Amino acid sequence: MSGSIIRDKPTLLGAERQNSVTNNNSPLKLFTHAKTTITEIFKNIALYVNDSNKFLDDVKKSDKNLITPEKYVEIQELKEKVNRILTIISRDHMKVVFFGRTSNGKSTTMNAMLRERILPVGMGHTTNCFLQIEGTDKAEPYVLTPGSDEPKSISSLGTVGNALSREKLDSDSLVKILWPKEKCRLIRDDVILVDSPGIDVSANLDQWIENHCLDADVFVLVISAEATITVSEKKFLHNVAQRLSNPNIFILMNRWDATANEPEMVESVRQQHLDRGLEFLCDELHLCDRKEASEHRMFFISAREALLKRNKDPTSSPRTGFAEGHEERLIEFNNFEHEFEKCISKTAVQTKFEQHTNRGKGITTTLRETTANIANRSQTLKQESVQKLTQMDEKHNLLERELRSMTESAKDKIRHISEDVYKRVAQTLNDEIRRLYTLIEEFDRPFSSDSEQIPLYKRDLHRWVEERLGTNLQTRLHAALHSSLDSVHREIKERVKSVLENKERINNVDSIVPRSDFAVSYRLDCSNLCSDFREDIQFKFSLGFTSLWQRFVQNQKESITSSKLNHEISTPSASSLISSTNDLLTTANNISALTTKSGMIALGGCALVWRSVGWKVLGVVAGIYGTLYLYERVMWTKKAQERAFKRQYADYASSKMKLIVDMTSGNASAQVQQELSMYFAQTIRYVDMEKDDLTDSMKQIKIEIDQLLKYIDKGKKLKKQGDQIENELSEFSNQYLSSESTTATNE
Template sequence: MAAYINRTISMMSGDGPHNRPMAPIGEPRSSRQMTENSPLQIFVKAKKKINDIFVEIEDYVKDTVEYMHEIEKHKEIVTSEKVKQSEDFVSKVRGIRDVLSRDHMKVAFFGRTSNGKSSVINAMLRDKVLPSGIGHTTNCFLQVEGSPTDEPYLILEGSDEHCAVDSVSQLAHALCKEKLNENQLVRVFWPRNRCLLLRDDVVFVDSPGVDVTPNLDEWIDKYCLDADVFVLVANAESTLMVTEKNFFHKVSTRLSKPNIFILNNRWDASANEPEYLDQVRRQHQERAADFLVKELKVISQREADERIFFISAKEALQARLAEQGHSISTPLTEGFQTRYFEFQDFERKFEECISKSAVKTKFDQHSQRGKLIANQLKEILDSIYSDAQQLKSEKLVHHKELLDKINYTEKQLMLITQEMKHKIRNMVEDVEQRVSKALNEEIRRLSTLVDEFNLPFHSDSLVLNVYKKELHSHVEAGLGSNLRARLSTALAMNMESSQREMTERMETLIPDENKANASFILPRRQPFEILYRLNCDNLCADFHEDLEFRFSWGLTSLIQRFAGGGSGLLTLTNKKDNPQRSLVPCTPTDMVDTSRLFYQNSVVDDWSLISRIAMLGVSSQGTMGGLLLAGFLFKTVGWRIVVVTGGIYGCLYLYERLTWTNKAKERAFKKQYVGHATRKLRMIVDLTSANCSHQVQQELSGTFARLCHLVDEATGTMDDQLKGLEAETTTLESAASRAKVLRNKANYLAHELELFEDAYLKNKN
C-alpha cells in the first residue's frame, strides 16, 4: 500500500490541468523549505534580526541610564523626571525582549466536534501525535510546539513536570475516564527535527469542538488573541454551521481582520458521488467565501479563493506515514492525488500567510515601540545636549568675567598698595613732626605744669621721695593730657579719614558676598588714640635735689656770676675737695648733665670757703699774704668803708638766711626739677615722636593689611570659583559630548528599525 501511494503521488509531478510543481514525497522537505526565501524562514530571520536590534537597544538604554546617573547632580541639564523616564525604558525593553524570545507563529484550529482538527495537525506534523478518531476525541486544548531537546514530552497547565507524550491520548481524549476540563491546556513538546514547521517557530493549538461548550469568550481571550492564523476545519459532508460562524464572529470583534483559512475536510467522501462533485464544491466555495467576505469582512473575494480548500486530512496523514515506511491498510479513493495536492497547496499558502501575519503582528508593534523608545531617548538627550551646551557657554562667559575680575583686582591692588604706602609714609612723617613740635612746646611750658603741682612739700628725705614720685606722675599725666588735647582730635580725624579712604578703595575690589565679612573686621570698638609713653619715673630717676642754703653774694657765687662759666675753677675745687671723684669715668649722661654738675659744685658753703681762706691766712704759709691784703684794703678804702660794707654784707646774708624757708626750698626744688626734667625730656623728643608715628604706622598698616587679607580671601574665593568653573565646564563638555554620541546612536537604532521594517514589514503588505 505504501508503494502504491508513493507511485500514485509521484505521478502528480507530471503535466496535467490540476498539477502544480512540487517535491516528491520521498524527498526531505527541508530541500524545499529551508531556502533563503522560505516564508517561514522570513519569520525566523526577522525574529533574529529584531532580537539583535533590541539587544543593542537594551545596551543603549542601560548606557543612557548610567549616563543619566553620572550627570544627575547637574539639575540644570537633567531632571529627576528624565532619569525616571529613562529607567522605565529599561523594564520596557526587557519586557519586549522577553516577549520576543517567546514570539512564535501561532495557528489555532477550530471547528465542530469530529471535523478532523487533530487529523489536520497530525498530517502537518507528519506523525500521529494528537488523539483522533470518530466521535468527540479532543477534550481540552492541546498546544504543539518545538521541544528544546530531542525527546518529546508534555506539560500540564500549572505544572512544570515533564510527562510522557504517550499519555496525551489518555489525558486529552474525551473517552478517557480521567479526562481534563475543556478550558485546560496541555503543552506537547515535539522534537524539532521531526517537523520543520516546529523548527521554524510554528505552534499549533488544537481545540475541543466549538459546539461542546458555551464558554467561547473565555476561549478567545485565553487562546486566540495572540494567534496569527485561524484554521476553520469544516465537514465537507455538511455545510458551515451557525455555531462555527458565531465563534468566528466573536473572534472578529476581538481581533482586527483575523487571518482565517477554511478547510473542507473529508472531501474524499465526494468520490462516492462523482456526478455532484462540482456542484457540491461550488456550493461549499460560495458559502465559505460569503462568510469570509460578506459576513466577517476580513478579506476580498479574490483573496477568499486562496483561503478555501477541499482536503482529506486522513489521506494526507496516511500518505506521509507511508513516506516514512509505515504500513497503511486503508485503501485510497479516487481523486486522492488532487486532494493531496490541494492539502500541500494549503500548507504552502498557509506558510506564506502565517509568516507574513506573524511578522506583521509580532514585530511591527515591537518595531514601533523600539522606535518610540529611541526617539523619546533622543529627545531627552537632545534636551540634555542643548542644556549642557547652553550651560557650558554661560560657564565660559562667567569664567572669562571672573578671570578678568581677578586680573583687574590684582592690578588695582598693586596700585592701591603703592598709593597707600605713600600716604601712610606721609602721614607718619606728619605725625612725627606734629608730636615733636607739640612736645617741645609742652617742655617749654613745663615750669607752669610743675607749678600746678600742690602736694605739701617737706625737705625730709622720706617725704621728699614720695613728693618726687607724685611729681613724676603729675608731669607725665599732664604732658600726656596736654599732648592728647593738642593732637588726638586732629590725628583721630586723619586716621579715620585714611581708614575710610582705604576701606572705600578696597571695598571696590571685594565682591558683594565677601563685604559682609569686612564689616566685622574693619570697624574698631574705640577710636584710635596715640599713647605718649614718657615714663618720667625712669627718665628723672637720677634727679638729686640740693636744698642746702647758698648765699647769693658769697665769694663763690660772685665768682660764678661774674666769671660766667668758671667751670675750670669749679673743677679744680672739686678735684681738691674730692680727689676720688675725679677718677670716675664720665658717662654720656654725665657729659650731657654738665650744667647740673656745675650747679651742684657751685653751691659749696661760702662760709666754709672763707674759713678755709682764714685758715690759710693763719697758717705759716698764708699769714703774711692775709696781713698784706688786709693792710692793703684798710690803706686803700679806709677802715670805715670796710666796716660799712661788711655790715651791709652781713645784713644781706642775714636776710637771705631768714628767708630760706620751706616754701623757698620748694621753689628751689621745682626749679631744679624743671631744669633737670627739661634736659631729659628734650633728649627723648625724637624718640617719643618716632614712637607715636610708629603707632600710627602700625594702625594704618594693620588696617590696610586686614583689607588686603580680605581682598586676598576674595581673590582666593574667585580662584576657587575659577577652578570650579573649569571643572564644571569640562564636565559639561564631556556630558554634552556623550549626550551627542548617545543621541546619534538613537538615530542609528531608529534607522536600523526602519531598515527592518523595509525588509520584513513593508514588503509583506
C-alpha cells in the same frame, strides 16, 4: 557594530509546502533569518540605549539643565522597553495560538494538523492549561511542566494537562510538549502550536494574553458550527488586537459534519456564520477586507474527520463513521492548512518584526534627537562659558591691577599720615616740655623735706606729670589726628567698594567701622625716666663762697660747651674726641690756677681793705653780709624748699624728656600706622575674596568647558552610532518588510 549585519534572504519557493525535512528553502525559513537579523540589530540598540543612559546619567549629574526630568525618565524606560522587545523576539519559533470556548475542538484540530493524537481530547472541558507543542531534535517526545526542568514521559500529559485529572494545573500554567521534528512536517520548520483552555472557564483573559499571547504570530479561533461567535471570544480578540498591531486571525467553523443531518439548512447556516465572522473581522477589528476574509481567513471543517483520515496509527481510532460530504470537508481542512502556511510564511515576519522595527526606529530617533539636542545645547553653553571665562579673566586682571594700585596708594597715604603724626607729636611734646615748669608748679601736694616723705612726693609728682603731659598731648592732637584718620578711612573704603560687585561684600565693607576708642598712647614713664633725679634742698647762702664758685664753674662749663659745639661744627668729626679731651684738661688747669689765685687775692684784698678802711668799715660790711645771710636763712622755708625742688625737677625732667621726643613721636606714628594698616587689611580682604571667587569660578568654568566638550564629543559619537543602527533598520525593512519582499515571498 562594524559592517552590515543584514544577511542574505533565503530563496523562496512556491506556496506549496515541501515535504522534505532537509529542504532549507522553505518559505518558513524566512522567519529564522529575519529573527536572527533583527535580534542582532536590537542587541545593538540595547548597547546604544545603555551607552546613551550612561551619557544621560553623567549629563543629569552635571545639573546643566541639558535634559528635562521627563525626557530623562523617558530615556531610562527605553532600556526596559528594548529588553522586553528582545525577550519577545529572542525565541526560535513562530507561534500559533488556538483558542475558543470549551469543547469546540481546539485540541482535535491541532492533533489533525500534527497528523497524530498528541493532545488529550474528549467530551466536555478537556484541556485544563496551556499546552505548547514545539519541535525537538531528540528521537523521543517528552513533557516539561512548570517549575521543573526534568523531562517527563509523554504519557503524563493525560494527567497534567487534562481538566478531568485530579492533579490538574492552574489554567494559566504552560506545559511544553517537545515532539520530534522527524515525526511532524509542520513543526520541523520551527513552528510552535499552543492549545489554550476554554476562554469561557476563566475571567483572567488579560493575564493569559500577557503571559502567552503577546509573542504569537497567528491566532486560530475554533468555533463550534452548532453555535456562533460569543461575546467572550470577541472580547478576547479585542484584547489581542489592542496589544498586537493587526494580528493574523483565522476562524475555523469546526464540527461542520453535523450539517450532514440537515442538508437543507447547510447554505443558510454557512452564510450566517460567514456574515457574522466577516462582520467581526472586517467591521469590528478592521483586520482585512471581506474578500480576503471570506476566501482566506474563514473555513468550515471537521477536525475529527481530518484526524481520523490522517492518523498514522491504525489502532488508535477507527476509520469509519465519516458523514456525507467528508471529502469536501477534508479539502476545506487542507485549504486551511495551505492558507495557514501561506499566511505564516508571508506575514509572520511582518507580524513579528514590523512593529518592533518601527519601535526600534522610534527608539533610535528619540535617542539621536535627545543626544543631538544635548550636544547642540552643550555647544551653545560652551560658547557662553568661553565668553564668560574671557570676561572673568579680564575682570581678574583688572582686580589684580586695582589691588596693586590700592595697596601702593594706601601705603603712601599711611606713610604720609604717619610722618605728619610724627611731626605733630614731636612739636607738641617739645611745646609741653618748654612749659614743663609751669605744669609742675600746678602740682599741689603738701611738701616735706623729711627723707622718708621725699620719695613719696617724687612718686606722686612722676605720676601727675605723666598724666598731665599725656592728657595735654591727647587734647591738642586728638581732633586733628582723628580727622586725618577718618579721611584716610573714607578714601580706603570708597576705593575698595568701587571694585566690588558683590552687594553683600559691599555691605560688609560699609559695616566696617574704625575703632571709636582708638587713641594714641603717649607713654612717657616719668618714674623710670627721672629715677636718677637727686634733689638738693639744703640751705646755701647765695653770696657764699661755695655758691659763687658753683656759678663760676657753671659759666665755665657753658663757655666750654659753646666752644666745643662751635669747634665740632668747624672741625671734622674724626678729631672731635681729641678736642674734647684737650678742652677738659685746659678747664682743669684753669680751675686749679684760679683757685690758687683767688686765695691769694682774697688774702691780699683783706689786708688792703684792713689797711685802707679799718676795722669799722669791715665791721659794717660784715654786718650787712651777716644780715643778708640771716635774711636768706629765715626765708628758707618749706615753700622755698618746694620751689627749689620743683625747679630742680623741672630742669632734670626737661633734659630727660628731650631725649625721648623722637622715640615718643615714632611710637605714636607707629600706632597710627598700625591702626590704618589694620583697617586697610580688613577692607582689602574683600577684594581678595572677590579675586579668589573669580579664580575659583574660572577654574569651575574651565572644568565645565572640558565637561561640555566631552558631552559634544560623546553626543556626536552617539549620533553616529544611531545613524548606523537606523541604516541597519532601514536595510532590514527593505529586505524583509517591503512590498517587494512580500511579493517575492508570494511567488
